[in-house]
Amino acid sequence: SEDLPPSHQPSLSLKHTPSMKSTSTTTHTDSTSRRLRRPAELNLSNPSISDPAKPKSELELRYDMIRNSQTQNRAALKSPTQLLQDRLNLSPKSKKHEEKVRVFTPPRPMLNGCILPAPQEQMQPFQGSSVRARTEKNGRPAWWCKFDKLVVLDGVEQKEDGGLKFLTRSSKGLSIARRRGELETVVIPLDCTHCQEMLNRHEWKYDIQVCKRGVCWDCRERCRWEREQEEKKVDEGIGEEMKGD
Numbered sequence: 001s002e003d004l005p006p007s008h009q010p011s012l013s014l015k016h017t018p019s020m021k022s023t024s025t026t027t028h029t030d031s032t033s034r035r036l037r038r039p040a041e042l043n044l045s046n047p048s049i050s051d052p053a054k055p056k057s058e059l060e061l062r063y064d065m066i067r068n069s070q071t072q073n074r075a076a077l078k079s080p081t082q083l084l085q086d087r088l089n090l091s092p093k094s095k096k097h098e099e100k101v102r103v104f105t106p107p108r109p110m111l112n113g114c115i116l117p118a119p120q121e122q123m124q125p126f127q128g129s130s131v132r133a134r135t136e137k138n139g140r141p142a143w144w145c146k147f148d149k150l151v152v153l154d155g156v157e158q159k160e161d162g163g164l165k166f167l168t169r170s171s172k173g174l175s176i177a178r179r180r181g182e183l184e185t186v187v188i189p190l191d192c193t194h195c196q197e198m199l200n201r202h203e204w205k206y207d208i209q210v211c212k213r214g215v216c217w218d219c220r221e222r223c224r225w226e227r228e229q230e231e232k233k234v235d236e237g238i239g240e241e242m243k244g245d
Contacts, residue, residue, distance in 0.1 A: 104221035107132060107143070114192035116199075129222075136185040136205065141226040147216045148172045150208050152184060153223050166223040169210040181209035 056064070078086070107130040115131065128144030135142055135152060142152045148170040157165040174181045188204040190196055215223075 102217060104218065104225070106225055107222075110192075112192050112194075113190075114194050115188070115190070116192075116195050129218075131188060133186045133188045133206070136187050141230075142184075142186045143219075143222060145170075145216065145219050145222075148219055150184075150186065150206075150210060151215055151219050151222070152186075152210055153226055156223070156227055164224070164227075166215075166220060167212070168215050168219070168223065169212050170215055170219075171208050171210050172213070174209045174211060181211040184208060184210045 108127070110130070128146070131143060133142040134140065138154075140152055140154055142150060145151050150171040152169045154167040154169060157167065159165055169184070171181070184207070186206045186208065188206065190199065190202055190204060196202055
């Protein structure tokens, strides 16, 4: 057998071969560490102890406010369920507000029954709530309200608990909702000579659609006041009849 000549191919040694993998890893680590470097004042998780003589930056002041916030401390002591219940249950907050004191103001009496501004005696025009009108059919009290529009008082019923239930009709929402209503003619008497001359009439008629519905608090108090006025008229009429006899 013939001996084969030795091979002249260079052999690769692992000791002298540069590692490409380690070089790429080192480069990646250096770039990452370079990107993570930032000023100490931006590291909000671990705030460094600053010099008392040095004024705090705006970022540090904001962080102190967030960290020392009472809202954050309260929220940290409550569970998410409790926080949701507090958000939905607003009754404790409403107890702090005092109840609104409502005072009913009767309709302002017109000077000599005049509903128009006179040049000398009465300078202010009438308001809708001050007008005391009557229905043409049954003579029931009617007036104007900024919430319920035209209101008609049909009567009063006694409740089982002793309270009063006012039977009212109003024109609120009829033009928008197209609800079924009935036509009512409201008559405003003009007893003043000045009004009769200016308007050239002795009464003012107003046609409007109304339906049965409840009214606001002011109108309910107005119903109570109108009922008292009717009772006074009845008592005065009985007294005059007794004097005549």
